[in-house]
Amino acid sequence: MAGDSSRRGSDWEGVRLHVVTGKGGTGKTTVAAALALALSGQGRRTLLVEVEGRQGIAQLFDVPPLPYGERKVATGAGGGDVYALAVDAEEALLEYLDMFYRLGRAGRGLRRIGAIDFATTIAPGMRDVLLTGKIYEAVRRRTDGRSGPLVYDAVVLDAPPTGRITRFLAVNAEVSGLAKVGPIRNQADSIMGFLTSPQTAVHLVTLLEEMPVQETTDAASELTAAGLPLGAVVVNSVREPQLKVADLAAARKGTLARPEVEAGLVAAGVNVRESALDALLVEVAEHAERIALEKAERKVLKGLGRPTYELPLLPDGVDLGGLYALAESLRDQGAA
Amino acid sequence: MTNPALDLDAVLGDPATRIIVCCGSGGVGKTTTAAALGLRAAEQGRTAVVLTIDPARRLAQSMGLTELDNTPRRVTGVDESAGGSLDAMMLDMKRTFDEVVLAHAEPGKAQAILDNPFYQSLSSSFSGTQEYMAMEKLGQLRAEERWDLVVVDTPPSRSALDFLDAPKRLGSFLDGRFISILMGGARSGGRAYLKMLGAGLGAVTAMLSRILGAQVLKDVQGFVAALDTMFGGFRERADATYRLLQTSGTAFVVVAAPERDALREASYFVERLAEEEMPLAGLVLNRVHGSGARSLSAARATAGAETLAEEGGHPLAAGVLRIHAERMRVLEREQSLRRRFTSAHPRVPVVDVPAQAGDVHDLAGLRTVGEALGGS
Secondary structure (H helix, E strand, C coil), X not given: CCCHHHCCCCCCCCCCEEEEEECCCCCHHHHHHHHHHHHCCCCCEEEEEECCCCCHHHHHHCCCCCCCCCEEEEECCCCCEEEEEECCHHHHHHHHHHHHHCCCHHHHHHHHCCHHHHHHHHCXXXXXXXXXXXXXXXXXCECCCCCCCECCCEEEEECCCHHHHHHHHCHHHHHHHHCCCCHHHHHXXXXXXXXXXXXXXXXXXXXXXXXXXXXXXXXXXXXXXXXXCEEEEEEEEECCCCCCHHHHHHHHHCCCCHHHHHHHHHHCCCCCCHHHHHHHHHHHHHHHHHHHHHHHHHHHHHCCCCCEEEEECCCCCCCHHHHXXXXXXXXXXXXX | CCCCECCHHHHHHCCCCCEEEEECCCCCCHHHHHHHHXXXXXXXXXXXXXXXXXXXXXXXXXXXXXXXXXXXXXCCCCCCCCCCEEEEEECCHHHHHHHHHHHHCCHHHHHHHHHCHHHHHHHHCCCCHHHHHHHHHHHHHHHHCCCCEEEEECCCCCCCCHHHHHHXXXXXXXXXXXXXXXXXXXXXXXXXXXXXXXXXXXXXXXHHHHHHCHHHHHHHHHHHHHHHHHHHHHHHHHHHHHHHHHCCCEEEEEEECCCHHHHHHHHHXXXXXXXXXXXXXXXXXXXXXXXXXXXXXXXHHHHHHHHHHHHCCCHHHHHHHHHHHHHHHHHHHHHHHHHHHHHHCCCCCEEEEECCCCCCCCHHHHHHHHHHHCCC
């Protein structure tokens, strides 16, 4: 492992909240977890938060489902600690009411008459208000009330997907529009102020495929329009070209030198039938097609002008070892 | 042990099939599957409409349409020689909500609802309203009798079955005490509940006012009061749509990709649909990798590539072997995930759709997917 001195500095000094979003299926939970590991250098503590009730973090780190409480799930890439939290909207509401209004038994009364249920499930935006409120609390929490050091050096949010991210993060602006004065208005304004500040960065995870890239550029403009600070573009599951440029072009055209491949296979001690050789050449053509597609999409992403990190495809799937490898790669590229 | 094959052509060809619901987690190709099923049905003679509910407008892209609004539009380029046709639409959440208000509230109250700030946020910008409106629109399309098949692409929800839960949640909310208290006795029974709670109306509203702020509470009360007249009808229709989904004229198609998370969600859907007594047609497993050279294992291909690398010759063949090795590793992982699903659900019919090299974004691409779905 490279020592801290040999590493380039992080691109995100001063960022306390890393929001990780992406189209469904791009691997945003994996990237969020890898980023949390990457940020946990010597003596640093990172909190990884999920808000969608999927228990994706627990499955990734191979631990039992997370209760509503923060607990350590891993040691980071640099020796620090990674804590995890699965936020539950209902618990967050009761905690919030208790903290700000000392409701105690009255809070339970609200649950009995269905008010808690209303707030967390029927009034849809309320959920997002509570979830963002809890995240805000965790980012600002200090060990000793107001004066001690911060509990977490960084918070990484495995956020809702790109289609919903702007609405999710900007929900407090909506609240400010509804509540002209009062405690809710004040809380909404502070959260919105923090989320639009340079202490927040919204990272976009994508694959080098047309629709994920399209959603990434759409989300980038929506986030910018809402005043939310864009972070990096993280390109996941990148395939390395396995052939020379000229061979890739020939493979796409179907003019790859078959006798040369055949001779090479014999030299490698691999004997295949004619039909299997045909199949191998089809696979090579598909690979070349895919590489060409990736090149075109990479160009579109470059147009966003954001720091861009690339993570390799893990053909065997993501296990804990793979997660650390991705974290290391993110550190090497300056993400942490 | 192999699962039965999912015969979607039989589902599409059965005139008794009136609704197909595609559900699955985000990014598994749900929209593409819905569009491909609609197109295939239309070209086999059905009068079909596809309803998509996605802010990224992916269906518009994949069907070559530049704009979809809240009304179904004829898709051009469809082969209508079998007597069928295809319409497509995208749900406009706010417009659907407004239409419900205008159709069901008393004329005097409708404007009050539309003008209420709480309504305006709820109907247009808060996430989650989609599920209610998707159910509403599905019910409307089905009731119009203009189509003999409605194909629905479900919202990309936190939990993709949220749209099934929406009517029930609405029902329990309407029957709940909270709304009576909010209404402050405007509805009968409100005060009785308060007495049971042993608290005065003033105390509860004072607490809510303290939490929400007086002005927000006033807007919420205004909104709830205005909606009160139409709630009953709204709920009745949501319940009717829910029951419609349970009938044999509906086919649920669970869509997944051969990825761990997507298949886990698929398992959950299969179980939930059984619990809700919703008719499941089967699982569509999208983007499955195959190989015509399976006899050459990943290990042997890798070893061959290494031999060539050591000897320093044949870079092209070495590349070919590495490409095949990667393909075989992906394929083996996908097969093991597939086995995990099928052994847990041995009776669920499954159809595989091969991975395409590029994205599907035209009717020709949808036809190719449709052929795979039809089993050919």
